[in-house]
Amino acid sequence: MSKGRDSGMPAVEQWESYFDIAAVLDSLGCPEVTGDVVEFGCGYGTFTIPLARRTAGAVFALDIDRLMVAATSVRASQAGLKNITVEERDFVARGCGRGTGSAGLALLFNILHIEDPVSLLKEARRALRPGGMAAVIHWNYDVRTPRGPPLDIRPRPEQCRAWGEQAGLRWVRDQDLPGSPWHWGMVLEK
Numbered sequence: 001m002s003k004g005r006d007s008g009m010p011a012v013e014q015w016e017s018y019f020d021i022a023a024v025l026d027s028l029g030c031p032e033v034t035g036d037v038v039e040f041g042c043g044y045g046t047f048t049i050p051l052a053r054r055t056a057g058a059v060f061a062l063d064i065d066r067l068m069v070a071a072t073s074v075r076a077s078q079a080g081l082k083n084i085t086v087e088e089r090d091f092v093a094r095g096c097g098r099g100t101g102s103a104g105l106a107l108l109f110n111i112l113h114i115e116d117p118v119s120l121l122k123e124a125r126r127a128l129r130p131g132g133m134a135a136v137i138h139w140n141y142d143v144r145t146p147r148g149p150p151l152d153i154r155p156r157p158e159q160c161r162a163w164g165e166q167a168g169l170r171w172v173r174d175q176d177l178p179g180s181p182w183h184w185g186m187v188l189e190k
């Protein structure tokens with residue numbers, strides 16, 4: 001396998017101008033979740049670093065792109081964070097590498113437009129403990145967004161909910177993301 005379709009990234013400053021990063025994590029309730037975190041596609045570590053600062057759990061940040069892995073690793077070490085493990089890994093081909101039921105939280109941020117989202121959600125579910133949370137964000141289904149996958153592969157919240165349920169997750173809520181005008185959020189649970 002290889003990188004999921006349309007998963008390329010712009011410059012970090014541009015990417016991070018699209019979100020209120022702390023508010024995304026807060027409104028989804030990520031810092032309150034206990035236990036390990038698995039992040040599917042960490043990119044620049046945009047969400048990895050702020051979350052790792054605010055969780056006692058270990059954060060496993062996975063990405064297939066070695067430039068993204070390097071960027072996240074540098075940020076983690078500059079921040080002096082010891083609870084982040086960054087791994088170059090194709091989670092589509094190889095899974096996330098975490099034990100079944102080992103994680104409290106799975107982050108699926110800007111990734112569910114890949115070719116087989118249900119299999120990815122199943123893998124997230126496998127890694128989660130019962131009651132563990134899968135947090136999802138994605139680009140609004142709107143041509144006016146400054147970036148994002150083409151609309152024909154960009155999932156709407158209803159679609160992601162259906163995929164999550166197909167993967168055996170329970171829908172908890174849709175979540176507005178204050179300060180992130182181009183994105184929506186969702187919480188699912190094992």
Ligand SMILES: C[S@@+](CC[C@H](N)C(=O)[O-])C[C@H]1O[C@@H](n2cnc3c(N)ncnc32)[C@H](O)[C@@H]1O
Pocket residue numbers: 001002003004005006007008009040041042043044045046047062063064065068089090091092093108109110111
């Ligand atoms: C659009 S970026 C989002 C990054 C991050 N989640 C965020 O929202 O800031 C998607 C990331 O997923 C990674 N990715 C895509 N397919 C992957 C795969 N099969 N295995 C691991 N990482 C993958 C890409 O390299 C990219 O860094």
